[in-house]
Amino acid sequence: MAFYAYLLRCNDGSYYAGHTDDIELRIAQHMAGALGGYTAKRLPVELVWSDSFPSRDDAFAAERRIKGWSRAKKEALMAGDWELISQLAVNRQGPRSVG
Template identity: 70%
Template sequence: MAFHTYLLRCNDGSYYVGHTDDLESRMAQHQTGAVAGYTAPRRPVTMAWSETFPSRDETFAAERRIKGWSRAKKEALIAGDWERLKMLARNHKG
């Protein structure tokens, strides 16, 4: 079974990070407002990024890590800008 960490762009421009074992179903739940909480009043949402992991533990760890990132770092991830992502990570530690 595959597990997914995902990043949604909400209608208000904010980001939401989550994880699931059924990405298509979870996205539909976010779109319809079936998921109570952060995304429900910020619909519609769009998938900005996702990655598949072999275990739920790895997926949850990725979700927790990304949730702690700055907006700039999330945007570098979405863009696939690995150099900027590394630079932002270095600057955060310094």
């Protein structure tokens, strides 16, 4: 069984990250407002990125990582720009001291 992490763009331009074992059903639930919470107040939503993972733990870990990312990094993920994702990760850590 595959598990998925996903990213939605909400009507207000914000992003929502989640995970599931049935991506089609979960997106339909979000679009219908059936899950309540964050996305129900920001309809309609659009699936802008998803990826499959071998376990629920892996999909959940990806969701948690993405939730902590900046808007720019989420947009780089949607574009598949791994170089920019790496640059944004380094820049967010701030200057490194040598010594």
